Amino acid sequence: MIKQGKLYGIGIGPGDPELLTIKAVKALGKADVIYVPKSKEQTSTALHIVKEYLSKDAVIEPLEFPMARDLQIRLSSRKHNAEIITKELEKGKTVVFLTLGDPMLYSTYSYVLEYLDAKYDVETIPGIYSFSAISSLLSLPLCKGDEKLSVISSFDEHTPQLIRHTDTIVFMKVSAYYKQLYNFLKEHTEYQFVMITDAGKSEQKIYNSIEVLQDKVPYFSTVIVQKQIVLNTKKLKICQV
Amino acid sequence: MIKQGKLYGIGIGPGDPELLTIKAVKALGKADVIYVPKSKEQTSTALHIVKEYLSKDAVIEPLEFPMARDLQIRLSSRKHNAEIITKELEKGKTVVFLTLGDPMLYSTYSYVLEYLDAKYDVETIPGIYSFSAISSLLSLPLCKGDEKLSVISSFDEHTPQLIRHTDTIVFMKVSAYYKQLYNFLKEHTEYQFVMITDAGKSEQKIYNSIEVLQDKVPYFSTVIVQKQIVLNTKKLKICQV
Numbered sequence: 001m002i003k004q005g006k007l008y009g010i011g012i013g014p015g016d017p018e019l020l021t022i023k024a025v026k027a028l029g030k031a032d033v034i035y036v037p038k039s040k041e042q043t044s045t046a047l048h049i050v051k052e053y054l055s056k057d058a059v060i061e062p063l064e065f066p067m068a069r070d071l072q073i074r075l076s077s078r079k080h081n082a083e084i085i086t087k088e089l090e091k092g093k094t095v096v097f098l099t100l101g102d103p104m105l106y107s108t109y110s111y112v113l114e115y116l117d118a119k120y121d122v123e124t125i126p127g128i129y130s131f132s133a134i135s136s137l138l139s140l141p142l143c144k145g146d147e148k149l150s151v152i153s154s155f156d157e158h159t160p161q162l163i164r165h166t167d168t169i170v171f172m173k174v175s176a177y178y179k180q181l182y183n184f185l186k187e188h189t190e191y192q193f194v195m196i197t198d199a200g201k202s203e204q205k206i207y208n209s210i211e212v213l214q215d216k217v218p219y220f221s222t223v224i225v226q227k228q229i230v231l232n233t234k235k236l237k238i239c240q241v
Numbered sequence: 242m243i244k245q246g247k248l249y250g251i252g253i254g255p256g257d258p259e260l261l262t263i264k265a266v267k268a269l270g271k272a273d274v275i276y277v278p279k280s281k282e283q284t285s286t287a288l289h290i291v292k293e294y295l296s297k298d299a300v301i302e303p304l305e306f307p308m309a310r311d312l313q314i315r316l317s318s319r320k321h322n323a324e325i326i327t328k329e330l331e332k333g334k335t336v337v338f339l340t341l342g343d344p345m346l347y348s349t350y351s352y353v354l355e356y357l358d359a360k361y362d363v364e365t366i367p368g369i370y371s372f373s374a375i376s377s378l379l380s381l382p383l384c385k386g387d388e389k390l391s392v393i394s395s396f397d398e399h400t401p402q403l404i405r406h407t408d409t410i411v412f413m414k415v416s417a418y419y420k421q422l423y424n425f426l427k428e429h430t431e432y433q434f435v436m437i438t439d440a441g442k443s444e445q446k447i448y449n450s451i452e453v454l455q456d457k458v459p460y461f462s463t464v465i466v467q468k469q470i471v472l473n474t475k476k477l478k479i480c481q482v
Contacts, residue, residue, distance in 0.1 A: 011377075013262075021369065022266065023259035102373055105390070110382035118475060124377035126369050128262065132343055136252075136365035141351035146395040148403060149346070154387040162389060162406040165399040234359055 005089030007120060009109045011102040011127020012049045015200040015220075019128045020049065027125060028053040031096040033088050035081075037108050038062035041219040046098045065108045078108070082115030089120050102127040106153055106172065131170040134199050134222055138206070139232055142168045142224075155180035163191075163225070171223040175216060181223065182213035192229040197221045206231075211241040245362060246330030250350045252343035252368020253290045256441040256461075260369045261290065268366060269294040272337040274329050276322075278349050279303035282460040287339045306349045319349070323356030330361050343368040347394055347413065372411040375440050375463055379447070380473055383409045383465075396421040404432075404466070412464040416457060422464065423454035433470040438462045447472075452482040 008027040013019035020028075028034075028050055036046045043062055054060075063081045068074055088095045099107040103124050116122065131151065135142050143149050147167035152159060155177040163169050163184075171181060174195070185193060195207045197218045208231065231238065249268040254260035261269075269275075269291055277287045284303055295301075304322045309315055329336045340348040344365050357363065372392065376383050384390050388408035393400060396418040404410050404425075412422060415436070426434060436448045438459045449472065472479065 009377075011373075016264070018264035018267070019262050019367065021254075021260050021262055023257070025263065026259070102377075104373070104376035104380075104382045106384050106386075107382070110385055113380060118473060122380070124380060126260065126373040126377040128367050128369065129373065132252075132345070132367040132370065135345035136250075136343075136367040139345075139354060139363070139365060141345045141348070143347050143392070143394070144351055145347075146397070148394075148399070149392040150403070150407065151384070151390040151392075153384070153389075156387070158389070158406040161402065162391070165403040165406070166391065232359060 003092040004121060005092050006094050007085060007089060007116070007122045008094070008096045009099065009103040009107075009113070009122065009124040010096055011099050011104075011107075011125060012046060013128035014101055014130035014133045015045055015049065015198075016133070017049045017052065019133060020053070021125065021127070023125050024127065025053050027096060027123070029055055030094050031055070031058050032093040034058055034060045034096045034098060035063050035085065036060065036098045038064050042100055045220075046100055049100075050098060065111075078111045079115045082112045085112065086116065086120070099127065101129050105129060105151075130199060130220075131172065131222055131224070134196050134224070137199060138194065138196070138224075138236065140194070140224065140229065142170070155184070160184065163188075167226065169225045171225070174213075174221045174223050175219050178213045178217050178221075182210060185210045185213070185225070190227060191225045192227065193223065193225055194229055194231065195221060195223045205239045206236055207239050207241060209241045212239075214241075244333040246333050247335050247362040247364065248326060248330060248357070249335070249337045250340065250344040250348075250354070250363065250365040251337055252340050252345075252348075252366060253287060254369035255342055255371035255374045256286055256290065256439075257374070258290045258293065260374060260441075261294070262366065262368070264366050265368065266294050268337060268364070270296055271335050272296070272299050273334040275299055275301045275337045275339060276304050276326065277301065277339045279305050283341055286461075287341055290341075291339060306352075319352045320356045323353045326353065327357065327361070340368065342370050346370060346392075371440060371461075372413065372463055372465070375437050375465070378440060379435065379437070379465075379477065381435070381465065381470065383411070396425070401425065404429075408467065410466045412466070415454075415462040415464050416460050419454045419458050419462075423451060426451045426454070426466070431468060432466045433468065434464065434466055435470055435472065436462060436464045446480045447477055448480050448482060450482045453480075455482075
C-alpha cells in the first residue's frame with residue numbers, strides 16, 4: 001500500500017529565514033518535492049529562506065505562472081500546475097508549495113488549490129506578512145485602539161475612498177502603480193509616508209519622502225501611509241531622494 | 242561593567258506554539274524576565290504558547306493595563322509599566338514583552354514603547370496575526386489579484402463605507418460590537434459571513450450564519466466578510482445556530 005500524499009502550502013515570510021515558523025520548518029524537513037513559483041524576483045529569495053531546512057533528498061521544482069493579460073492562459077497554467085502537484089500526491093509524496101509572505105494573501109497557491117481535488121490531504125501554514133515584519137522593523141504600530149487598517153495592491157477609483165475611511169494603509173506591490181500613488185499623495189498632503197524596499201535584505205532602503213515615487217521603485221517595495229508617522233531616526237537610516 | 246539590557250517585543254501568534262517563529266524562540270530562550278499583559282482571557286493563552294521555550298530561571302511577571310474609560314488612568318499605567326521594564330533594562334537584563342498575535346497590531350506593547358527612553362536596545366519580532374492563521378485554517382484566501390483587505394476592531398460611522406470599498410473585511414474583537422455587526426449584516430444580505438471562535442484551540446467553533454451574533458460571542462472571535470465565501474464543508478465542521 002502506498003502512503004498517502006500530502007500537500008503543505010507554506011508561508012515562508014518576507015525574507016529572513018528566522019521568521020519561519022516552527023510548523024513551517026517541520027513541514028519543510030519532511031518534503032519530498034518543493035514547488036516554488038518561478039519569478040526572477042521571488043524564486044531566489046524563497047529558496048534562500050528555506051534552504052537550510054530542506055532534507056538533502058528534496059527536489060526543488062519551479063512552477064511557471066505566466067502573468068499574461070489573457071485570463072485563459074493564466075487559468076490553464078494554474079490547472080496545469082495543479083495537475084503536476086496531483087501526480088506527486090498520487091505517488092504518495094509529501095509536497096510543499098512555497099509562498100513568500102503568506103499563502104492566503106496575494107498568493108498563486110490559492111489559485112492552485114481551486115484546481116486540486118478536495119480528496120487530497122492539504123495543510124496550509126500561515127507566514128509572516130511583509131508589512132507585519134516592516135511595522136516591527138520600523139517600530140511603527142499599524143493599529144492602536146479602534147484604528148482601522150487597509151491593505152491594497154493596486155490603485156483604482158475606490159482607493160481614495162478607502163484611504164479616507166481608514167487609519168493605516170499598506171500599499172503592496174507598489175512598483176505596479178507608483179505613479180498613481182505619487183499623484184494622490186502629492187495632492188493629499190494630510191498624509192505621511194514611509195516606503196521600504198527590500199526589507200530585511202542587505203540592500204534594504206527606507207524613504208520618507210514621496211518624491212522617491214517619481215521614478216520606478218524596486219519590486220519588493222511597500223508603502224505605509226498614516227496621518228502621522230513617527231520614525232526613530234536615531235536608529236533608522238532614512239535615505240534622501 | 243554591567244552588560245547592556247535589551248527588550249524584545251515578541252509576537253507569539255494566535256495560540257498554536259508551533260506558529261512561533263524561530264526568531265521568537267531564540268529570544269525567549271535568552272529572556273531573564275518575561276512580561277505578559279494581565280488579562281483573564283489572554284494571559285494563560287500566552288503562557289501556554291511560550292512555556293516550553295523559556296529558560297528555567299526566567300521570571301514571569303504579569304503587567305496590569307486597566308481598560309479604564311479614563312484616559313489618564315490608561316496613560317499612567319502605560320508609563321508605570323514602562324518604568325518597571327526600564328528598571329530591569331538598567332540592571333542589564335534581557336526582557337521580553339509578549340503579545341498574542343503581533344506586537345504592532347492592537348497591542349499594548351506599542352503604548353509601552355512610547356514611554357521607553359530611545360537609548361535602550363529594543364528589538365520587535367513580528368508574529369502571525371490571528372486572522373492570518375484563520376484564513377489558512379479555513380483555506381479562505383483573504384486577497385487574490387487586485388483585491389483589497391480591511392482589518393477593523395470596532396464598528397463606527399465609517400465602517401459601512403470601508404466595507405463598501407473593500408473585498409475582504411476582517412472583524413477582530415467582535416465581542417465588543419457583535420450587535421452592530423449583526424444589524425449591518427442583517428440589512429446587507431449581499432455579504433457572506435464566517436466566524437471562528439477560539440481558533441486553533443480544542444474549543445474552536447466555526448459558524449457561517451450571522452444569527453450566531455444575536456448572542457454575546459466569546460472573547461477570541463473573528464469574523465470574515467466577503468461577497469462570496471466558499472468553505473470546504475467536507476473538511477470543516479460548521480456549527481449550526
